[in-house]
Amino acid sequence: IEKSTFGGQVTFSPKIENYPGIPEMTGNEFADKLLDQVLAMGAEVEMEKVTGIINEGNRKLVFAGAKKYEAKAVIIAVGVKHRQLGLERENELTGKGISYCAVCDGPFFRNKDVVVIGGGDSAINEALYLSSIAKNVTVIHRRNKFRAAQSTVDRIKQKENVTLMYDSVVKEIVGSAVVTGVVTENVETKAISEVKTDAVFVFVGMSPKTGLVSTLNKDNSGYIITDEKMQTNVPGLFCAGDVRSKPLRQIVTAVSDGAVAAHSVEEYIQTLNK
Ligand code: NAP
DSSP states (O other), rough: OOOOOOOGGGGGOBOOOTTTTBBOOHHHHHHHHHHHHHHHHHOOOOOOOOEEEEEEEEEEEOOOOTTTEEOOOEEEEOOOEEEEOOTTTTTTTTTEEEEEEEHHHHGGGTTEEEEOHHHHHHHHHHHHHHHHTTEEEEOOOSSSSSOOOOOEEEEEEEEHEEEEHHHHHHHHEOOSOOOOOEEEETTTTTOOOEESSSEEOOOOOEEOOGGGGGGOBBBTOOOOOOOOOOOOOSEEEEOOSSOOOOSSHHHHHHHHHHHHHHHHHHHHHHHHHO
């Protein structure tokens, strides 16, 4: 059951280069192939927003739109959502220069100046993508070391139209009808400066979408805890992908979680049938 776009966060990814066996593809291509494959295997796909899951022991009820599904087991793979900066006028200027998706909005800023905020894999990958579209890209990161994979950090450092601004935080977004700049503060020197820009792409991390399942055990950051069989603390409720508490969030680990969860569900249902 999918509420909006089959594939979720991966569809925002301009280029996937770390999935074994497939050297390069876009996130959309990957999601389309996945959908074709599961449909060919006989899975039924429903486009609905799940609004609740009720655990009645051996029977789970899943509410989606006007429908109610009854299941012996449920795999929760609801993923994560992007975090906001929390700055004044951030919501007001979203779509008017502030964006959380380079694939969706990057082409509007062809040959213009853009700012990317963040220092993780998303920020550096999306900055690399934007460097092929925009005139200049300024990456603003709050520390002096990136958290992203070293290989992509090395690549971004080679780009002539990318400026890396370390130890800096954005204090204010400038612009009335549309974004025209950002005011930054150097966290070491406290120096304030303004960077003129046509767009601000925000990639400051993700938070898990766990509103549906308040009774499940979670780690300190709110991600769902499972055992190595992807079983949560509630028998019959399994969890897979980015919403699960784990050390590495990549497509390959999400796919791995999914395979383990599906296998565990099969075993679990067999125990119910005994
Ligand atoms: P992330 O790894 O949590 O990185 C978030 C970045 O934003 C960090 O550099 C953080 O700074 C910075 N940040 C957080 N709050 C901020 C704030 N209020 N102001 C300014 N900067 C702020 O998030 P992500 O890059 O979205 O990645 C999420 C997960 O998906 C990660 O596990 C990542 O590895 C994975 N992912 C993998 C790939 C890939 O495999 N190619 C691609 C995309 C994402 P600090 O470094 O100082 O904490």
